[in-house]
Amino acid sequence: MxxxxxxxxxxxxxxxxxxxxxxxxxxxxxxxxxxxxxxxxxxxxxxxxxxxxxxxxxxxxxxxxKLILDDLWKMWKDSAEFKRLSIATRKNHGYEIAPLRKHFGEKPLDAYTLPDAKQYLELRQKDGNGLTSSAFGSRTMALKERKLLQRLFDWGAALGYCQQLVCTSLKVPKNPPKTEIIEDWQFEGLRRHLSEIGDLYCVGAYLLIARMGDMRSLTPEQLEPKGIKITQEKVSGVTQYKEYNEDVDEWLERALSRYNRIKERCLKEGRSAPTTLLCKPDGGKYTYWGVESQFTRAKRKLEASLGMDMKFGFTFHTIKHTTITNFVPAERGATKQQASGHKSEQVLRIYDHEVPVVPSNVLPRKQQLITRTQSDIVRTAIANANSSKLGIN
Known part of the structure; x- marks a missing residue:
């Protein structure tokens, strides 16, 4: 040879x-x-x-x-089960599979054991694990990736592609629940440092109780006589009409004015009209990071303007926590769950950080003390009378 x-x-x-x-x-x-x-x-x-x-x-x-995790993932992506998922969920699974593929590489599916999954979860929670570009570990992502791994093996085992791997017993400590909201003065400060489009995104998300993804995909066709039609893709898939009010009308007037300016320029230059209401200056659709980065820059400017060593922990998504917390059902004519579109009270409680006001107790009144003393005297007199009858000295 x-x-x-x-x-x-x-x-x-x-x-x-x-x-x-x-x-x-x-x-x-x-x-x-x-x-x-x-x-x-x-x-x-x-x-x-x-x-x-x-x-x-x-x-x-x-x-x-031999099949590996990458094969199982690609076959699942082509399945009817995967295609039934919402677009947002599909994207999230795409992020979650990346560190799993990097860690397990070409390990055959029939060689996976429970300790393998446990070792991955431990590594994923450590800082500097090398599985992602982030220098920090993540409990939240470790939990999500464990769920995806379980789902893939459940699907593969049902079709005979691999053996069952049960890793639901592996616990990942949960992060403390988020309770931070954006205070009124912070929100006003952010608005002063935001660009026109950044302000439209923040104010719109607050007024419409919507996620950033819903705001990025909002189209002029969703502006209907009943209200602004929004489907909460990430939360529950619930479609709602957000009613118009004075604040929404004012926000919408600014958003449409900007959209029409960009639309006119695009058509004049021979390009198609923007498809989204809160579009980029060139008519394109904003990415997640395109909006989040504007919010982060405004937050940093606000921190610097205060002249203190202060760091705010909130993100754009905190706006939804804030608007649900501040929502007053009695004034708006709907419950918080109806307004947010969440399927259950349990999920709603993740976003609602309103601290309940309950009545405090009062000290005993003087009359109550007198009555109690009188009762003691009567009971003593009765006891003495009974003793006399029995001849007890």
Whole structure:
């Protein structure tokens, strides 16, 4: 066999510095799975390439077509179950799978054990774990990723792709519930440091009791006579009409004025009209970070303007916590749960930080003290009378 050429399937991909062996096979659902393994540095002699290739072939005996977590994820993404999920949930699962794939790599599905899942959860909670670009660990994300891992294995086991992995017994300590809201003076201070579009996003989210995602996808077609039609995609999928009032009308007038200016410019330049109401200056749709970064900059400016070493812990999403907490059912003619669109009181309580006002107690009145003393005297007299009758001295 010639040693001048590399083995079949072995090459140095463009931009790489190593020889790689590549192969592919069909997954159980008929989709194509691609694999690759590094052999050695590209400057090594061909004899070394062949030597490393033979070694790998021995390692891969009966392992070449083993399914890994990445295969399970891609098959689930193509399933009807995944497509029934909301767009927001699909995106979140896309973020959650990334550190799982990075950690487990090409570990075969039939080799997963409960200790493997436990070790991952412990690592995910540590700072500097290397699983994401963040320098900090996260209990919240560890819990979400454990749930996704369980869901993937439940789905795969039901179809015979893998063995069942039950990791629901693995507990992740929950973070203390958030109780912070944005105080009125903080909200006004933020507005002074926000751009026009940043202010429209913050005020709109407060008035409409909506998430940022709902605000980013808001279209002119949702402005109906009944009110502003919003589907709470992330919360419950509930569609509501947010009624117009004086404050909403004022906000909407500013938003439409800006939208129409951008629309006119886009059409004049031969481009299509913006599809979203709170669009970018070029007519495009804002990303999550495009809005969050404006909010964060305004928050930093507010902190600096106060002249104190003060750091606010709230984010854009805190606006929803604040507006639900400040909502007064008696004045607005609806309960907090109706206004927020949450399916249950339990979920609503996560957002509602209103501190209840309850009556305090009062000290005993003098009359109550007199009555009590008189009762003691009567009881003593009766006891003495009974003693006399019985001849007890």
């Amino acid at each position: 010639s040693r001048k050429k590399a083995p079949k399937g072995v090459s140095v991909p463009k931009g790489e510095v190593s020889w790689y062996y590549r192969w592919h096979f069909k997954r159980p659902d008929g989709s194509k799975a691609d694999r690759k393994r590094a052999l050695c540095h590209k400057d090594e002699p061909m004899s070394t390439v062949w030597q490393e290739w033979r070694k790998l072939q021995k390692e891969l005996v009966n392992q070449e077509d």
